[in-house]
Amino acid sequence: MTSTALEPDLPAAARPAPRSLATVLAVVGIPVFMVTLDNLVVTTALPVIKADLGATLTDLQWFVNAYTLSFATLLLTASAIGDRLGRRRIFLAGIVLFTLASAACALATEPWMLIGARAIQGVGAAAVMPLSLTLLSAAVPAGKRSAAIGIWGGISGLGVAVGPVVGGAVVDGLNWQWIFWLNVPIGVLVLPFAARVLGESFGGSRRFDPVGLLLSAVGVLAVVWGVVHGAEDGWTAGPVLGALVGGAVLLAAFLVWESRSPAPMLPLRLFRIRAISAVNATSFTFSVGVFGAVFLLAQFFQVVQGYSPLESGLRTLPWTMAPMVVAPIAGLVVDRVGARVLIATGQALLAVGLAWMALVTTVDVTYGSYVVPFVLAGIGMGLTFAPTASVVMAAAAETDRGVASGTSNTIREVGVAMGVAVLASVFASAGSYESPARYVDGLVPAVWVGAAVVAVGAFVALLIPGPRRTR
Template identity: 75%
Template sequence: MTSTALDELGPTLEPPAQRARRAGLGAVLAAVGIPTFMVTLDNLVVTNALPVIKSELGASLSDLQWFVNAYTLSFAALLLTAAAIGDRLGRRRIFLAGIALFTLASAACALATEPWMLTGARAIQGVGAAAVMPLSLTLLAGAVPERLRSAAIGIWGGISGLGVAVGPVVGGAVVDGLNWQWIFWLNVPVGVVAVVLAARVLTESRGTVKRLDLLGLVLAAAGVLSIVWGVVHGADDGWTSAGVLGSLFAGVALLAAFVGWERRTASPMLPLRLFSVRAFSVINITSFTFSVGVFGSVFLLAQFFQVVQGYSPLESGVRTMPWTMAPMVVAPIAGLIVDRVGARTLITTGQVFLAVALGWLALITTASTQYSEMVLPFILAGVGMGLTFAPAASVVMASASDADRGVASGTNNTIREVGVAMGVAVLASVFASAGSYESPVRYADGLVPAVWTGAAIVAAGAVVALLLPGRKQR
């Protein structure tokens, strides 16, 4: 076909890397990075705003839990489903639909006047986020030249880290006097810009054309939803309660059925051959231990400043920034050097830094601990996170073929989200067995063994990370 004919067909048949060069790497990063920032921000931003929302909507404690869990549950449960549908119907198309749905749901959150309305809108937000998160990385990996891929993924990791970093601060600012609805209203104009930019810059791509595995989609979504449901309710309802045990057993049974079905069907949603690649299996185990240990600890440490040291929500959010802001700087650097240093070195070092930082915090924490004593371990933990995000994403992308990258990214994101929920639930249970919110001393009594538990889990992940393949020799 002549170049003139190609010109007449327009950008539809233009190779992704060629279109990225024409649009500019910055435009591509903005097209995938802005939506990624929105969904990572909203994962945490509501937490510090809960007291204000409780007062204005007359919400109960159960309602407050659902304001957080509705987003996490739908997000985690549908990541694999969204990635698979993207491979089938078009990754760019589903990515744009996810941004649009997230934006509309954000407006619904802001307009909510009853607790059930906000819960429902948050669940729909999670559905949109599930389409955005894995497909953003897949579209980025396919849109940039291979020589720039690791650096681009590193910048993407820094953008994700920014959402994590400013989430608690924005939420704290709202609690300290801003209108809580603006947490969600701000997403609306940003979402509109993101849809227009992504539509102009990104090129459509698909996975292998095959029959849609509807039964696999249902079994995977229901299984993950059931397990996450059980885990997040375990701390409050009791791990031996009928509801929690029933949910966990049902989730395991559904996922077992999913694996059995995927082995038998000719067109599996999740090609199990991915797990025959050592790097893919190892990075998913490490991602899980990282999420359990780190985010479970962060959940409790963030509250330490309010319960023990008496800071306001905004002041508490600001004090976590040495930890949460460090990945913004370190993740892009890690992306630039991962091909020269090797992902195994960076990821293992990151897990060691995190385990040492958590152990350091557990060692020094008492009811009278000063914030200045926590700054250095916070920075060390932030560096460890930065060394993990981009290299882990690079390993996931390198472990899968072009056709499987969407589902590989969705699998890894699902495992991390389940790890976050499990980490909060498990470490909260450890906390509750040794301490309480009754006094600063009792809070510190519970916090110390919980953070030690997080440190041990992350240390186990560091050992597993040693099994990653070494740097390829040029």
């Protein structure tokens, strides 16, 4: 583990012995798998939760968005606190909070209880995700860093990808509460393991930015709330218009504040680095298009074709298994091939896969029609996860890696929330859960929108510099 000038001198006995790459990957990877799994683990369980808790479509969106919004809002703050108070300390605190909130999710008996517990889960996840990458980058030699980040990206991608399968399996075998109970023993076991293996490290001395945090959090929340309620309440309704306009004003004020603050939460100078600005823009479009589509597609096999949650999850395996293989390979070859080629190719494959799904989707479509587009989408996701993280870590100065990682994850998580809100709004304006035909009426245009957004990201990815110009 590397040190900075701010790290206290530890006696030899207090410093952890050098650990193998596999050991370090395990202690940062298991918590990352948990927090990324919970992005979409509820998707295949949503029809069951909807019936059990009497939830509405708006509630279903907030079961996902409460997690992603609190996650996104606090990523940068968690990175700053970790840099100042100790990355390992805050990483471990995040594991504790995430584990306790998972138990609260399992005990929820009303929609508002589950939404609140999911929001607290997101707070814990915000401390785990960016600091795991920072701790990993500091713990491995530079020559192994791209490979390590590739494996980390594969773990992260695996958590996102297998979420629908795990959710379906648990709901079928037990009940939906066990989706969250499973996190508890894992968190309890990994906590002492991580505390023993990881050494403490600190970043640059950064003050907190409460004004920036408040402006960004309320601004994003207002915009997402407006989009979620727009299709149901009407886009010209006073509360919806007020939320959208107010959120836009707050986000503009956030950018102005950050440009003038002596200690900004989001250093805008990072976006003057072409590699970082291009890859973050691509990550945003990727999250909007893909996760918004997954939110609806994961429910298709249950709502339209009558399969159980497990049967539905298993049918997504051609999509979900591909990133497990492709992401580590992408991490190994990114230095030779270049992130631009991998990411642009991945986005193009995703756009084609989503467009193909939208084209073939009908009430009585056979499963075989989805296999090839699912595989294309899975390969596209695998080509995206590791190279985007590698670009950010390579382009940022060593003292900025914590905030750069937090910024990248923030943008991606805001994209997840916006994607679920926007595509669910498109769905609600054209369809509903009333019948299989009405579900397809809403699903098809929503997935077309997702494909178009990802296609934009494919072109943006071409702006990423080649490997020799990234730094």
